[in-house]
Amino acid sequence: MxxxxxxxxxxxxxxxxxxxxxxxxxxxxxxxxxxxxxxxxxxxxxxxxxxxxxxxxxxxxxxxxxxxxxxxxxxxxxxxxxxxxxxxxxxxxxxxxxxxxxxxxxxxxxxxxxxxxxxxxxxxxxxxxxxxxxxxxxxxxxxxxxxxxxxxxxxxxxxxxxxxxxxxxxxxxxxxxxxxxxxxxxxxxxxxxxxxxxxxxxxxxxxxxxxxxxxxxxxxxxxxxxxxxxxxxxxxxxxxxxxxxxxRSAPRVWGEIAGYGATHDAHHHEEIAPDSTQLARAVRIALDDAGVGADQVDLVVADGAGSPELDALELDALGAVFGGRATPVPVTVPQGFTGRMMAGGSSLNVATALLAMRDGFVPAVGNLDRPVPAPGLDLVQGSARRTQVRTALVVARGFGGFNSALVLRAA
CATH class of the missing domain: 3.40.47.10 (Thiolase/Chalcone synthase)
Structure with a gap:
């Protein structure tokens, strides 16, 4: 190794x-x-x-x-x-x-x-x-x-x-x-x-x-x-x-941390950034760090802030990165089921992505009834979907302009 x-x-x-x-x-x-x-x-x-x-x-x-x-x-x-x-x-x-x-x-x-x-x-x-x-x-x-x-x-x-x-x-x-x-x-x-x-x-x-x-x-x-x-x-x-x-002969490997990227909006800390440039950049940094192309990602666990403006910016960023794929990438937001846990939520989303890799299931976007338009993306709706996940991207944003992305690779 x-x-x-x-x-x-x-x-x-x-x-x-x-x-x-x-x-x-x-x-x-x-x-x-x-x-x-x-x-x-x-x-x-x-x-x-x-x-x-x-x-x-x-x-x-x-x-x-x-x-x-x-x-x-x-x-x-x-x-x-x-x-x-x-x-x-x-x-x-x-x-x-x-x-x-x-x-x-x-x-x-x-x-x-x-x-x-x-x-x-x-x-x-x-x-x-x-x-x-x-x-x-x-x-x-x-x-x-x-x-x-x-x-x-x-x-x-x-x-x-x-x-x-x-x-x-x-x-x-x-x-x-x-x-x-x-x-x-x-x-x-x-x-x-x-x-x-x-x-x-x-x-x-x-x-x-x-x-x-x-x-x-x-x-x-x-x-x-x-x-x-x-x-x-x-x-x-x-x-x-x-x-x-x-x-030490570790009994199990859930997955590998393959790539990581972080940026900041460099905008007023209490205001929403005017565009998704820095969020998209964080995703690209993570993918480049992992040596992974957008077409190789099997699942995106999104941030899903739950407000129309923030959600639109995230979908813009993901569309800019994944919109050119022949097959839309599946996107989920498990926190829709649990509530948004600040720092605890993004680490829990990593655990969820690893469990999805293990079992070949992707949970639906929590509490989603009427999806907004998401060109080039596949919002998982209704019930969990059987899908093999070898490479997953987890996206997180923090109040104040923080953007982070993590690429996970199956063991």
Missing amino acids: SASRVLVTGIGVVAPSGVGAEEHWASLLRGELSVAPVEGFDTSRHSAVLAGQVRGFVPAEHVDERLMVQTDRWSWMSLAAARMALDDAKYDPADHDPYATSVFLSAGSGGNEFGQREIQALWSRGRRAVGAYQSIAWFYAASTGQVSIKHGTKGPSGVVVSEAAGGLDSIGWARRALRRGTSAVLVGGTEAGITPYALTCQATSGRLSGAREPRQGYKPFDIGANGHVPGEGGAVLLLEEADAAER
């Missing part, structure tokens, strides 16, 4: 569609909508009332209670997903040099529930009511740090904050670390932004759906698109340098 190759050997999922990769995958194939009215607090004063929330997740089954009091829900999910990825790969960091394993997760909003609780205590009871753990539970690197501490890893680690593009960007960073000598890296990320304060912050973007009924909410590439519905959860993946994976 070439030392330049990067393999995915483990997957861990905590998502509205299920806890564990297989539960998530089965839900997508059944076409289940995991979006519902927000539970846990009163949303009567909020403009957005729908979300994809993780049900069936019992933190105490994954996180020691002593650690739970020090951390937020988003870190609980990352700890659980990281443990699942390591178990899936049968990789124990303790069996390796501590500097051989890294953790590089993405984050979009940090520890919302913990932070809001402590801020409320500060306002109502004064500074002595704020616990010491506030300083380590809310900030963006908390999950990376807690996963590293839990598993005793000391390789080069960090956190990337590029909103919904973060899951792919963490993989781009990890690939560089692996090529510089690190053997394995935990990547991806989770989010838990379904709290009063976090929901209010997200609403300021103007991109949330105000729909009251789940079927009227997040509708990527649909004529009725009216914004996205937030979601929580995500995925953590274990990446390994190919020679290192071979030396």
Whole structure:
């Protein structure tokens, strides 16, 4: 095996569609909508009332209670997903040099529930009511740090904050670390932004759906698109340098990270870019990096922001890259079923693409009823489609102008 190759050997999922990769995958194939009215607090004063929330997740089954009091829900999910990825790969960091394993997760909003609780205590009871753990539970690197501490890893680690593009960007960073000598890296990320304060912050973007009924909410590439519905959860993946994976006889290889590209719109961070030039460029960079032509891509897992203007720009970008094919490329947006999970969503889409490669099925675009025109593209509608997937492209965009693309190749 070439030392330049990067393999995915483990997957861990905590998502509205299920806890564990297989539960998530089965839900997508059944076409289940995991979006519902927000539970846990009163949303009567909020403009957005729908979300994809993780049900069936019992933190105490994954996180020691002593650690739970020090951390937020988003870190609980990352700890659980990281443990699942390591178990899936049968990789124990303790069996390796501590500097051989890294953790590089993405984050979009940090520890919302913990932070809001402590801020409320500060306002109502004064500074002595704020616990010491506030300083380590809310900030963006908390999950990376807690996963590293839990598993005793000391390789080069960090956190990337590029909103919904973060899951792919963490993989781009990890690939560089692996090529510089690190053997394995935990990547991806989770989010838990379904709290009063976090929901209010997200609403300021103007991109949330105000729909009251789940079927009227997040509708990527649909004529009725009216914004996205937030979601929580995500995925953590274990990446390994190919020679290192071979030396330890890794039991399974899900796929190869073949190419990666990232650009920025270089436009006002709160405004939508006037065209799709930089998004299309990110896709082309990833394809060139992988040595893959547009006609060789079997599946595109799109970003699907769920607003008419953003969806039109993405379809323009994909059309510019794939429009010349003899056969339109299949395009899906699984997040239409689960809600948009910021950094957690793009890493979950990578897991979904790898599952599609394994089983030869492509899930439909979530909650799509009346597709918008998409010349040269094949929006997968209705139900999962049997299609062999050898090469897949995952696209992600983050609020603020971030564009990322990742090419996956089957093992």
